Amino acid sequence: MTIVIGLIFILGLCVFIFQKWIRKWNLYVYGFAILLSIFSFTQETTIINMGYVGLSFFFLVMIASTMAPSTLKKKLMGNRAELAVLGSIFSVTHGLKYIIFAIDYRFFWEAPLYFYLGICAVLVMIPLALTSLMFIRKKMKGKSWKKLHQLSYIFYALILIHVILINNDRFLFYIVLTILYVVYKTMTLLSKKGEVKKIKPAI
Amino acid sequence: MVKNILLLIILMMLLVVGIMKEPMRDTVDLMAGASTETYRTQIDLIAGVSEGGYSQGSYPTGE
Numbered sequence: 001m002t003i004v005i006g007l008i009f010i011l012g013l014c015v016f017i018f019q020k021w022i023r024k025w026n027l028y029v030y031g032f033a034i035l036l037s038i039f040s041f042t043q044e045t046t047i048i049n050m051g052y053v054g055l056s057f058f059f060l061v062m063i064a065s066t067m068a069p070s071t072l073k074k075k076l077m078g079n080r081a082e083l084a085v086l087g088s089i090f091s092v093t094h095g096l097k098y099i100i101f102a103i104d105y106r107f108f109w110e111a112p113l114y115f116y117l118g119i120c121a122v123l124v125m126i127p128l129a130l131t132s133l134m135f136i137r138k139k140m141k142g143k144s145w146k147k148l149h150q151l152s153y154i155f156y157a158l159i160l161i162h163v164i165l166i167n168n169d170r171f172l173f174y175i176v177l178t179i180l181y182v183v184y185k186t187m188t189l190l191s192k193k194g195e196v197k198k199i200k201p202a203i
Numbered sequence: 204m205v206k207n208i209l210l211l212i213i214l215m216m217l218l219v220v221g222i223m224k225e226p227m228r229d230t231v232d233l234m235a236g237a238s239t240e241t242y243r244t245q246i247d248l249i250a251g252v253s254e255g256g257y258s259q260g261s262y263p264t265g266e
Binding site: 001002003005006008009043044045046047050063067068070072073169173176177180184187 | 204205206207210213214217218220221222224225227230233234236237
């Protein structure tokens, strides 16, 4: 809990200060994240391997769109693709580490449900992450990109159920994060609906 | 704007609760790459890798 929330604050602050720099040099940032992930993969217990870093990145990605208009929201939205790609790099490391662990200890087919949900989440995440890369995104039609990225809600649901079902000491903390996201997302959707209704009579 | 301030307050509260509930020593240990009682992985227990926070082979033997 301390690590995830601490990272959310640190990452938020980094985006707030270095937003333009992160966008400009995003490929170098990805390269650094890949190197860090490779190093982490060779270790046993790290905050990347345990999935905390990936979760922190994705929580920022999720909550950014639900925030009220502000400089922080503007900056977070400006780096949303980068945050998602970085979160994906760290989450793939987490997923691979646990898959190899499960194969090593021969419980891959008898693992708990949350393990398979985690694998599903990574599988859903991969096309989303790849199409978040600007050079791939530019090759896609806007409509099909948007349609594909509707899958991100399934991905969010999968990771939230995944962390809740682990049922560890941080169970309540994950519940609070889930409720926070659901409430904020609902509020955003409702206010958008209200805006559309207000505009309609003028048309 | 109230929404953002509320979000900040909730996250701050979660951080404070986290610091109070999870010993800072365990958090620092995990950052350094050590599995701790607070941050033990549930899947470790399923795989039978460790029990009681000790890794296999590091149980106190009493010798």
